[in-house]
Amino acid sequence: MKKPNDIILHAVTKVAVPIILAFSFHLFFSGHHNPGGGFIGGLAIASALTLLFLAFDIETVRANIGVDFKVVAAIGVLLAVLTGVGSFFFDASFLSHTFDYFNLPIFGKTELATAVLFDVGVALAVIGTSVTTILSISEDR
């Protein structure tokens, strides 16, 4: 197969991907009070990864990001379940969440919520799922 050499696509991707990723993280963390959250944050990260896969070929990206996305999905689900189970240790029912405010060195007064852990699980599951699906279909020749 002829190897395409899309310089423009490569160049744009190299700039765009960090921006998309930064935006994704923003989406993820702002989710608590503003539009965003685990699901959409995860999807945005997945789209950044998909762009990478499109611009460069799958093998190259695989070599640099040595992550098995099936495992990522599994870890996400596991994390979500474990946050649910975690509430048992505080004598609360499954998936109870709590939150509080802390004074952190750089961020100042910050709200920390256990729901974020759950949301991380959601995001990882979404990333793993979508990238696995897209990769399996696109590798199918």
Add this chain to the structure above:
Amino acid sequence: MVRLQSIKFIKNKEGAELSWLHTMIVIPFIFALFVPFLYKFFTPRIHTGWFVFIVPLLLFLSLLKYIPTIAEGKTVYHSVPWMPSLGINYTTYMDGLGLIFGLLITGIGTLVVLYSIYYMSKHRESLHNFYVYLLLFMGAMLGVVFTDNVLVLYVFWEMTSISSFLLIAYWYQRKKSRYGAQKSMLITIFGGLAMLAGFIMLSMITETYNLREMFNQVDVITAHSLFLPAMLLILLGAFTKSAQFPFSIWLPDAMEAPTPISAYLHSATMVKAGIYLVARFTPIFGGNAEWFWVISSIGLITLLYGSINAVKQTDLKALLAYSTISQLGLIMCLLGLGSAALYFGYGDEATVYAAAILAAIFHLINHSTFKGSLFMVVGIIDHETGTRDIRKLGGLMGLMPISFTLTIIGSFAMAGLPPFNGFLSKEMFFTGVLNASQMNIFSMDTFGLLFPTIAWISSVFTFIYCMILLFKTFTGRYQPSKLEKAAHEAPLGMLISPILLASLVILIFFFPNVLSHYLLQPALIAILPIFAESGGIDVKISAWHGWNTELFMTLGIVGLGTFMYIYLKKWSGVYGLFSQRWTLNAGYDFAIERMERFSEGFTNQYMTGFIRDYVVYIFAVLIVMLGGSLWLFDGIAMDVSNDAPISLYEGGVVVGMIIAAITVPLAKSRLTAIIAVGVLGYLVSMLFVIFRAPDLALTQLVVETVTVALFLLCFYHLPEFRKATVPMRFKLTNLIISIGVGVIVTIIALSANSTRLFEPISSYFENSYDLAGAKNIVNAILVDFRGIDTMLEIFVLTIASLGVYTLIKLRLAGRD
């Protein structure tokens, strides 16, 4: 719904913390988790069995500590709420009956594990599977005998069936193992389900799942119309598990399991679960004619059937299997006869029949000891000679002297000869059937004599097969040419377990009343609570009663049995007269084959392989179920008075959506259709924007984009798009289905909006910051209020992606 509310979690008096009894049931399960690692790290240096050995030993020793408490007539009861809203508590209860079973499970379990260490090669066998299944069984069986909640009992009951299935199929490469495993599974699970139905009926009558509370409502149960169905269903469970006629056919095939398993599950413990169940439910059902007749007659038939069939077997294990069936029938029959005691209430007459229950428990223990040792010896013979076929064996007496001695003890005990424990319980059995023949209730005056007669005939056959087992194997001519290995005595380790059991056989004969005081009487009280006040019945077990009828019966058995054994060849042709076509096994095979063919044909009818058909099923069910229930429960409603007015923008977007939707089916090319679907999706996100739900809009946009990208990827693979000329019938079906789904979903949405059955949930949204610390209510819903939905959604997503992955990758692998 009313029922659920009426069953409230019952507060127990003794406190709700986990007790040692709970822990004991759980220990085997927890230990099973570590077995694969122990196997992996220590094989082949240390046999995995040595680690497992600790578990039953520990449990056995700790159960021994309960004996004094139980012997004083006390019981142990602990309860932990498990699913309190459903009335299901993890309640453990120990009385005399449970303790005997617990001791058998752990005691024989210890010996079997020890024996298996020498029987199962650590170099060739997958020991981790073996011991995991064994531990699963052990835990489940302890659960069965120590639980007080019928639903928990059911779960543990089925777990014993499953572990038995796994163990029978342990050598799953063999066709016969798989066949036997399937057979046992089908029969015992069928019985288990019937039993569950019986339990549910009982709990409907008594409004509780706790056995203890059911016992307090015996009058209510007896008067209820569901009494008989519940009883028969529970008995079905007991009979299938304990291999009673005609369900006994699974037990001989279960002999494909490794011999330690046959000794453990299929003679000493699991098959006695049915006995346990009958004994456990005697306080509820006992004293009724139906209970009495069903159990004692089925038991008697099984006794006869098993003993007659055992004589014609040529495989030693098959012989033992049929003998187990017959002995189980004996115990079952005794339990049936003894249940008559509850008819009379406390008194002298009841004591006469209660002796039968005592005999049942006594024989239960005796059977476990002598049958356990016999199985182990047969395993030794198999292990050291390579065959179990009595036609090839013979003359092993001089080569395997210890095994020979053990077989003498075991088979004489089984035949009911002194000085072995089988003699005592056999005599008590005869006393039981003789007393039963004198009975003047339950129309026994007509049929009474049948009992001693059949019992005596079966005992003659029992005597014959015991002699076959002993003499055909150990005397006669030694034929080394027919054996795979040169016969020699087993290593000491393998002999320890049968030696211990055989010494118990003799010890029990000389000191039966010690056993009676500490174990049998408490168990009797558990089965017949009317004797709780007096602390049991006043029966001294002794070997010598004088020259009474029972002794003459035994003498007759020995005489006729010896005679028939010597002339076995002359009359064994009788067995050939019975056609193989009409056996129970043939019936089972026929039924299985027919059912397989039927289900295959039926499945092929609707599993066409066309996605179109499956989609039709799915949507047709949706229309019928949802539309049907809407219509049945009169749920259709339309009330727009609370809704906001429709603005121009919204109307425009909706019109655009309708146009896009109609374009999809009418599109000439696939690209148009995909674009139309995309337009539809983007318009939906536009609606979200109008309704000020930026989160949803954002998500919808991204999802839409990803979907289109995926579509484009798939585009490459799709076959050429052509307007196929589909028949009118298809088009019509499609039309009906699509319109039906659309209409139903619309009606549901409108009705749901117009009906207020519950408190509105909007207060959650308004207070999301206080409740979840989040200003974004969408996110608060997703991660907090409805977190479990999200969790299951990501489950589904992950599973779906794994599905895509495996579908594609497996197809690729298959192509290579």
